[in-house]
Amino acid sequence: MVGGLVFGSPAWMPERIEETFEKKGDGSETAEGKVAEEVKDRTGLVALLRKVRLPRTSQLTPAVIDQVRDAGEKPVLSLVYNGLPTQPEFALPGALVRLAMEEVHLGLMTIQRGVMARRTILALDRHDFAVGAYRKWRKIFRKESEARAGVRMLLNRYPQGDPTMLAKKLFGAKLLPGNLPTRVGRVIVDPVSCWAIGRYLRTGQVFTERPVQVFVQAEEHTEPRLVMGHIGERLTEFCKRYKVEVEGKQVIINGMLAGKQVDIEGTRIEAATESIAIREPAEPEKAAACLSCGWCVDVCLTRLTPVHLMQLVEYIDADRNMAEVPGLLRGKAARESLYCIGCGLCTYVCPTRLPLMAQTLHLRNRVTTALQSDPAGEESDEP
Amino acid sequence: MSRELGLPGARMAEPAKNLPPERHGEAPFLVWPVSRREFYRTICIAIAPALIWGAALFGARAMAMIVLAIAGTTGMHFLLKRGLKWQRAQCLLYMHGLVSVLMLVALALPSWPIWVVTGCALLLPLMLVAVGGPGRERIHIAVAVALAVQYVLLPNLQAATYTGKGDAVLARDRLFMGDIRDQDKSVKAGARWARSRELSGNDAQVFPRPAVMAAEALDAISALVPAPPAKGGMTELSPEDASKIRRVAEQAISYDLPAMDRFMAGVAPNRVGAASLIAITAAGLYLSYRYILRPRSVLFFVATFIVATYAVAVTPPAVARMGLANLWKVFALIPGEMMTLANFMLLSSDAGFAAVFVLALPGAEPLTARGRKVFLVVAAVAAAGLHRLDPAAPAATLMLCLMMPLAPVFDRLLGQRSWLHRA
Numbered sequence: 001m002v003g004g005l006v007f008g009s010p011a012w013m014p015e016r017i018e019e020t021f022e023k024k025g026d027g028s029e030t031a032e033g034k035v036a037e038e039v040k041d042r043t044g045l046v047a048l049l050r051k052v053r054l055p056r057t058s059q060l061t062p063a064v065i066d067q068v069r070d071a072g073e074k075p076v077l078s079l080v081y082n083g084l085p086t087q088p089e090f091a092l093p094g095a096l097v098r099l100a101m102e103e104v105h106l107g108l109m110t111i112q113r114g115v116m117a118r119r120t121i122l123a124l125d126r127h128d129f130a131v132g133a134y135r136k137w138r139k140i141f142r143k144e145s146e147a148r149a150g151v152r153m154l155l156n157r158y159p160q161g162d163p164t165m166l167a168k169k170l171f172g173a174k175l176l177p178g179n180l181p182t183r184v185g186r187v188i189v190d191p192v193s194c195w196a197i198g199r200y201l202r203t204g205q206v207f208t209e210r211p212v213q214v215f216v217q218a219e220e221h222t223e224p225r226l227v228m229g230h231i232g233e234r235l236t237e238f239c240k241r242y243k244v245e246v247e248g249k250q251v252i253i254n255g256m257l258a259g260k261q262v263d264i265e266g267t268r269i270e271a272a273t274e275s276i277a278i279r280e281p282a283e284p285e286k287a288a289a290c291l292s293c294g295w296c297v298d299v300c301l302t303r304l305t306p307v308h309l310m311q312l313v314e315y316i317d318a319d320r321n322m323a324e325v326p327g328l329l330r331g332k333a334a335r336e337s338l339y340c341i342g343c344g345l346c347t348y349v350c351p352t353r354l355p356l357m358a359q360t361l362h363l364r365n366r367v368t369t370a371l372q373s374d375p376a377g378e379e380s381d382e383p
Numbered sequence: 384m385s386r387e388l389g390l391p392g393a394r395m396a397e398p399a400k401n402l403p404p405e406r407h408g409e410a411p412f413l414v415w416p417v418s419r420r421e422f423y424r425t426i427c428i429a430i431a432p433a434l435i436w437g438a439a440l441f442g443a444r445a446m447a448m449i450v451l452a453i454a455g456t457t458g459m460h461f462l463l464k465r466g467l468k469w470q471r472a473q474c475l476l477y478m479h480g481l482v483s484v485l486m487l488v489a490l491a492l493p494s495w496p497i498w499v500v501t502g503c504a505l506l507l508p509l510m511l512v513a514v515g516g517p518g519r520e521r522i523h524i525a526v527a528v529a530l531a532v533q534y535v536l537l538p539n540l541q542a543a544t545y546t547g548k549g550d551a552v553l554a555r556d557r558l559f560m561g562d563i564r565d566q567d568k569s570v571k572a573g574a575r576w577a578r579s580r581e582l583s584g585n586d587a588q589v590f591p592r593p594a595v596m597a598a599e600a601l602d603a604i605s606a607l608v609p610a611p612p613a614k615g616g617m618t619e620l621s622p623e624d625a626s627k628i629r630r631v632a633e634q635a636i637s638y639d640l641p642a643m644d645r646f647m648a649g650v651a652p653n654r655v656g657a658a659s660l661i662a663i664t665a666a667g668l669y670l671s672y673r674y675i676l677r678p679r680s681v682l683f684f685v686a687t688f689i690v691a692t693y694a695v696a697v698t699p700p701a702v703a704r705m706g707l708a709n710l711w712k713v714f715a716l717i718p719g720e721m722m723t724l725a726n727f728m729l730l731s732s733d734a735g736f737a738a739v740f741v742l743a744l745p746g747a748e749p750l751t752a753r754g755r756k757v758f759l760v761v762a763a764v765a766a767a768g769l770h771r772l773d774p775a776a777p778a779a780t781l782m783l784c785l786m787m788p789l790a791p792v793f794d795r796l797l798g799q800r801s802w803l804h805r806a
Contacts, residue, residue: 289518292750293422293745297750298677302802303799351421
């Protein structure tokens with residue numbers, strides 16, 4: 001293991017995006033299928049994004065509108081189209097290129113014109129089924145004289161799709177987890193945002209629905225599906241609409257490695273809901289003592305030592321060490337948890353099933369709280 | 384290497400007990416299907432060919448050692464865990480116990496009394512319970528027991544038990560079956576691999592360890608380096624000295640040491656699991672494929688050991704007498720022979736065994752890359768020095784075992800920060 005894990009191509013590719021309701025247009029005059037005239041600068045782009053009603057559409061990539069606002073008048077060195085799947089089982093980026101290339105391209109061109117980046121980079125998965133996407137992109141860009149785009153075929157060593165890892169791979173830039181890419185002079189956009197903008201420009205439809213990947217574990221082999229989900233729709237209605245049985249099942253949204261388990265009754269489809277996985281509640285495995293095998297350290301792409309962070313937070317949380325806690329939380333060792341990108345690989349590979357990521361993120365929360373509650377306090381270099 | 388994630392449905396990790404309830408059900412919701420059991424089972428599979436070759440080369444005693452040791456540990460494990468249902472013994476993992484006993488047997492010499500090895504195997508589960516099971520060992524129990532048997536137990540039992548036979552290998556027609564203690568001293572080790580009829584009907588051919596023979600030759604060569612003149616300054620090699628040195632080297636290579644091809648094939652005395660370099664190499668490749676072993680660690684350790692072994696081939700007093708510049712003259716005089724002697728020192732050491740099997744054991748090296756590099760350099764240099772001083776000792780295994788409790792110290796002192804630091 002040399003940082004990250006290569007999972008290979010997802011073993012599925014949808015032939016279509018299933019929909020159970022008709023598309024609605026709002027009669028917008030810009031529904032001409034080309035870049036809107038008013039998008040000449042960032043202000044125009046922000047105005048368009050407001051019309052589209054486009055918030056954050058990916059669990060990892062920040063909202064385009066937030067990035068553009070944060071960029072202000074500062075130069076943007078690169079606009080990056082993040083065509084890498086954010087979770088190993090996701091086929092969404094490749095599927096959108098196969099099924100809705102015109103919308104995606106139109107959206108990207110619109111963002112490119114508004115952001116006015118010096119160059120555009122398409123980061124694609126080398127092993128993607130839609131590696132033909134490379135040819136598609138090249139074909140389209142040959143026609144577009146304004147397209148100053150380069151294509152980078154990257155080996156998708158998960159979590160390469162994370163903006164922090166993407167910025168490092170493409171530019172050698174250090175983008176802290178959770179920070180906007182504009183902090184390092186870049187704008188990163190995800191395929192769904194591009195698709196939503198392009199669809200608005202072609203059909204006038206604002207962003208009220210989005211493609212959602214559905215994974216169902218069933219007795220008979222069930223293929224994953226790509227379906228259209230209504231933003232704000234209850235998960236129960238969504239599952240009923242697509243005839244997915246959820247009674248007594250475990251529901252996980254946004255990926256098996258970095259997603260979260262939700263209660264089916266109280267959850268709705270959101271703008272950033274990329275996937276829904278439904279399975280039988282899994283039998284938990286008991287965690288055991290750390291073997292010191294070092295796998296968690298080997299796979300961590302930000303070069304943390306997850307097991308040490310876990311041991312530190314357990315020490316901090318133990319009631320007998322209260323006096324040391326403030327110093328420990330400000331210490332060098334605890335502050336390493338701020339660099340965790342939450343990919344889940346450490347816990348995934350751990351043979352003793354330790355909750356490494358959960359504990360690291362717990363430590364991160366405590367460190368963040370400690371630093372925020374006393375911003376004037378000095379950060380300690382003590383371990 | 385890619386991993387198919389497939390559809391959701393694999394086992395879910397259970398959070399630690401001190402996490403608040405709302406944290407239950409946190410990501411990831413899949414785990415790599417390699418638990419502790421598969422981890423240790425992989426090591427067992429890797430070590431098996433080396434033990435099988437040891438059983439072939441050293442015969443019925445080695446075979447009995449392996450079988451009885453496994454049976455002993457297995458019986459004790461199930462007695463403690465299932466039979467007596469001892470609460471403390473519930474931490475035991477059978478595969479971990481099996482790896483431990485196989486390591487114990489692999490480090491045993493074939494001439495050891497079988498009852499000693501079997502007794503240790505019976506006690507192994509109890510020792511593992513005492514430390515708390517897998518992951519709680521500060522030092523690998525099995526390796527420590529093997530070293531304790533060699534350096535503490537057997538020397539004290541010499542009067543009471545039969546440990547007097549020297550190193551040997553079975554005749555080529557007595558593989559698996561022969562008794563390693565039924566030895567014939569008449570056939571020289573450097574000669575061909577004899578059959579039992581050439582050994583007057585005995586099963587085994589006496590065979591001093593190549594490392595010992597090579598070290599003796601190198602010591603003799605070092606001793607032949609003349610003393611400095613009374614007035615001081617460096618010495619020069621006279622034609623007579625050169626001739627003596629050449630003779631010593633040729634004697635060792637032609638008559639005392641085995642043929643290199645036979646040696647590389649694994650026909651040389653050694654510990655039960657360390658005789659076959661081919662089996663050890665295959666195990667290393669398999670363990671690397673399964674991510675148990677880090678190839679960089681192995682290569683780093685072995686490369687450092689090689690350099691350090693060559694560096695101490697000629698003893699430090701001799702180097703001090705000649706001077707480093709003149710040391711080259713000795714190598715230039717008999718380069719091939721010196722390389723051959725150093726190679727025998729190297730290849731008949733336990734560096735390969737330790738680099739593959741000891742480093743494969745979890746916790747044997749630091750977790751961080753920088754800590755690991757320094758740790759391995761220190762261990763390899765120390766091991767090479769010890770091997771030169773006592774060629775019969777399992778130097779690399781001993782050094783790695785002794786340094787294992789210091790691995791967290793190396794991490795603490797040398798662990799690097801995230802590359803996002805100072806972002």
